[in-house]
Amino acid sequence: MRQPQHEVRAVHTASTVTVYQAYAPEIGLPAAREGRFPAAWKRDRMTWIKPSFLWMMYRCGWAAKEGQETVLAVEISREGFEWALRHACLSSYRPGVHPDRATWQRELKRSPTRVQWDPERDLRLRPLPYRSLQLGLSGEAARRYADEWTVGIRDVTPLAHEIHGFVRAGDLGSARDLLPREQPYPAAEELLGTVRPPDAPPSRGPAVRPPVRPVPER
Secondary structure (H helix, E strand, O other): OOOOOEOOEEOEOOOEEEEEEEEOHHHHHHHHHHOOOOOOOOOOOOEEEEOOHHHHHHHHOOOOOOOOOEEEEEEEEHHHHHHHHHOEEEOOOOOOOOOOHHHHHHHHHHOOEEEEEEEEEOOOOOEEEEEEEEEEEOOHHHHHHHHHHEEEEEEOHHHHHHHHHHHHOOOHHHHHHHOOOOEEOOOOHHHHHHHOOOOOOOOOOOOOOOOOOOOOOO
């Protein structure tokens, strides 16, 4: 069966969804210790949450990038997660989704959440042919996330390092066994609304494309 190109996959229970973020230790460690974000966590800035563990590893370089040394698994309520999806707008203009750019810009200004679909990653952090959800929270959504939706926060940096160790050793089987078990999220079609672009039809063979002219650097 062909993998849907745009699908929300996450660790979830009957009442919660797990998303991932990475922070410097001065933010990440107190958050994991207290089970909530500290006062130093800026609630007036946009924050991006990621249901995909491997996409988080791609983003933070297996917890090696500066300012992203602490990886958090944040368990939030499904009610909050679904509120965020219902109030979201795509982060970029899509001609096949929005009637025109002006309409998209108006939606973007009034939406407290933004959806971005980026290529999912494999254990070697190479892009896969289907997409992973990134959800940007701002304003009301960011405040609700930090102070209402969050059920628990765990430091999964040791897990990231352990999996990365197996990958570096070439033991992908052991690495895969440790991955969080992400499953398709049972969201109704109307929940994603216009933030899920239509999947491309399966290819029927190599397409013939005109040569691409190089774009001059600026």
